[in-house]
Amino acid sequence: MNSKSSMKYIKLVELYEALDSTTKRLEKTSILAKFLRDMGEEEPKLLPVVTLMSLGRIFPTWSEEEMGLGLKLLMKAIALVVGVKPEDVENMARDAGDMGLAAEKLFKKKKQATLFTMPLTIEKVHSNLVKIADISGKRAQNWKMEILRELFSSASPVEAKYITRTVLEELRVGVGEGTIRDAIAEAFEVEKSVVERAHMLTNDLGMVAEVAKEEGEAGLKKLTLKPGKPVKLMLAQLSPGIKISVEEMGWALCETKYDGIRVQIHRLGDEVNIFTRRLENISNAVPEIIEYIKKLLPASDFIVEGEIIVTRDGKPISFQYILQRVRRKYDIEKMREKVPLKLFLFDVLYYNGPQIDTPFHKRRQILESIVTIKKDKLELSSQVKTTPEDIWKAESLFTESLKAGHEGIMIKDPNAPYMPGIRGKKMLKLKEKPETLDLVIVGGTYGKGKRAHLIGSYLLAVRDENNDFKTLAHAATGMDDQMLAELSEMVEPLIVKKVGRKVEISPSIILEIAYSEIVKSPEYESGYSLRFPVVKRVRGDIGLDDIDTVERVESMFKE
Numbered sequence: 364m365n366s367k368s369s370m371k372y373i374k375l376v377e378l379y380e381a382l383d384s385t386t387k388r389l390e391k392t393s394i395l396a397k398f399l400r401d402m403g404e405e406e407p408k409l410l411p412v413v414t415l416m417s418l419g420r421i422f423p424t425w426s427e428e429e430m431g432l433g434l435k436l437l438m439k440a441i442a443l444v445v446g447v448k449p450e451d452v453e454n455m456a457r458d459a460g461d462m463g464l465a466a467e468k469l470f471k472k473k474k475q476a477t478l479f480t481m482p483l484t485i486e487k488v489h490s491n492l493v494k495i496a497d498i499s500g501k502r503a504q505n506w507k508m509e510i511l512r513e514l515f516s517s518a519s520p521v522e523a524k525y526i527t528r529t530v531l532e533e534l535r536v537g538v539g540e541g542t543i544r545d546a547i548a549e550a551f552e553v554e555k556s557v558v559e560r561a562h563m564l565t566n567d568l569g570m571v572a573e574v575a576k577e578e579g580e581a582g583l584k585k586l587t588l589k590p591g592k593p594v595k596l597m598l599a600q601l602s603p604g605i606k607i608s609v610e611e612m613g614w615a616l617c618e619t620k621y622d623g624i625r626v627q628i629h630r631l632g633d634e635v636n637i638f639t640r641r642l643e644n645i646s647n648a649v650p651e652i653i654e655y656i657k658k659l660l661p662a663s664d665f666i667v668e669g670e671i672i673v674t675r676d677g678k679p680i681s682f683q684y685i686l687q688r689v690r691r692k693y694d695i696e697k698m699r700e701k702v703p704l705k706l707f708l709f710d711v712l713y714y715n716g717p718q719i720d721t722p723f724h725k726r727r728q729i730l731e732s733i734v735t736i737k738k739d740k741l742e743l744s745s746q747v748k749t750t751p752e753d754i755w756k757a758e759s760l761f762t763e764s765l766k767a768g769h770e771g772i773m774i775k776d777p778n779a780p781y782m783p784g785i786r787g788k789k790m791l792k793l794k795e796k797p798e799t800l801d802l803v804i805v806g807g808t809y810g811k812g813k814r815a816h817l818i819g820s821y822l823l824a825v826r827d828e829n830n831d832f833k834t835l836a837h838a839a840t841g842m843d844d845q846m847l848a849e850l851s852e853m854v855e856p857l858i859v860k861k862v863g864r865k866v867e868i869s870p871s872i873i874l875e876i877a878y879s880e881i882v883k884s885p886e887y888e889s890g891y892s893l894r895f896p897v898v899k900r901v902r903g904d905i906g907l908d909d910i911d912t913v914e915r916v917e918s919m920f921k922e
């Protein structure tokens with residue numbers, strides 16, 4: 364904002380009150396559309412600011428700037444201005460269930476009327492709140508409170524309510540990004556879908572509103588992604604099964620699905636920023652990732668995507684650990700050693716200009732050409748190309764992924780563009796079922812060559828209602844050499860019959876089995892089978908009465 368605007372803050376407050384007076388989304392949209400249209404006429408330079416403030420925000424979600432003003436300080440500022448104790452503010456907020464309402468009530472009771480103060484302008488409220496974020500250093504908290512106090516001392520009760528709520532980033536008028544987009548479309552007579560795309564690409568509703576007003580649809584269509592401003596992520600649907608999915612795509616690029624957090628990494632000149640799936644900026648919390656990027660991806664100006672995981676001794680460990688890292692504000696260096704991070708990159712959205720309309724297989728080539736791989740630090744997602752004829756490649760990637768402790772696989776359409784904000788059929792995920800089955804070993808097959816002395820594949824069974832064992836699947840993956848040897852040793856005395864490499868085993872040893880899907884199958888006595896069974900562990904802690912039943916498998920299949 365260059366020259367001063369005299370638009371009163373009460374105008375915006377009246378908008379909030381009007382939005383709050385209806386629960387109907389269409390009505391909210393029209394109220395907001397009218398406001399934006401009028402604002403566009405009267406004070407066009409305020410349009411970006413009020414668009415953001417209609418969401419109760421001063422900074423977009425992805426901005427690293429925050430007011431950093433705690434609840435205590437807010438209560439203190441209110442208390443000082445209305446002449447009560449901070450505890451009174453706290454009690455009032457507890458009774459009212461909302462700090463904003465409490466502020467309004469207290470301001471109404473305020474003894475000293477603010478007769479000689481100038482009415483607040485939108486610009487004043489906005490610039491003071493921006494100033495609060497800018498202050499850092501020793502006496503920052505005092506300065507922040509002073510600036511807030513200045514605002515409060517000119518505020519009417521209802522203004523105090525909304526200043527309070529804006530500071531808390533909770534406006535409570537039932538308006539989300541979707542309503543604002545619809546309102547922009549209605550206000551400036553542009554297509555909703557065009558507004559939506561512009562928003563997905565720029566994540567800047569203020570700018571979208573301004574461009575919609577100034578340049579209409581043509582201007583919005585010209586908006587595109589830029590390093591520095593996060594793009595809404597393309598999301599994945601569940602795959603009904605590898606074969607069906609690959610057949611539908613014609614051919615597919617399948618990748619290991621890592622269990623960590625998705626990140627979008629932006630580089631603009633020397634500046635690297637890392638955003639989460641919710642577009643929060645976590646750059647400060649993950650300094651080693653910034654270092655890896657600067658070193659191993661020296662190109663300038665790009666946007667890439669990947670998954671950050673935590674590893675211990677080269678193996679991925681629980682996703683829970685990563686939260687200890689990304690939510691952290693202090694002791695970051697100490698945590699760096701305790702919880703080491705690794706980045707797998709899998710997509711590029713911007714390099715030598717926007718690449719989102721480039722087919723995925725070409726984007727992968729670009730990615731490969733700009734990244735230097737450094738084991739245990741920064742790698743590319745492992746990927747296989749599959750057609751319906753060599754589906755086994757994807758299937759073995761799936762079992763390999765589970766074996767290595769990852770979540771499953773992603774199945775990606777090689778010809779698809781990057782579709783921001785869309786959960787479509789161009790990117791699918793196939794995870795291990797969270798439920799495992801406890802099955803008993805009833806048979807096995809000896810291996811060949813070097814493994815001829817070990818049973819490499821086990822025939823597994825469930826129980827039926829008569830306590831008879833019914834076969835369900837063969838499992839051959841998930842066991843390392845040591846486990847294979849130990850199991851063979853345990854099984855040896857239980858062998859009741861041997862025909863060629865096949866053996867019959869007396870039911871006793873129970874295995875916990877993970878799998879991707881239960882399917883109908885005439886090949887097994889239970890009438891069902893498992894796709895991609897993987898041995899998780901030997902269950903020495905349960906007995907034959909506790910193993911899973913045909914009935915459970917049947918009901919899980921029906922689910």
Ligand code: AMP
Nearest residue numbers: 599618619620621625670709744773792
């Ligand atoms: P979900 O979180 O279950 O919806 O699964 C989709 C998520 O898998 C993505 O948002 C990523 O965070 C994650 N993911 C892990 N590995 C990959 C990969 N190779 N390609 C794409 N997404 C991946």
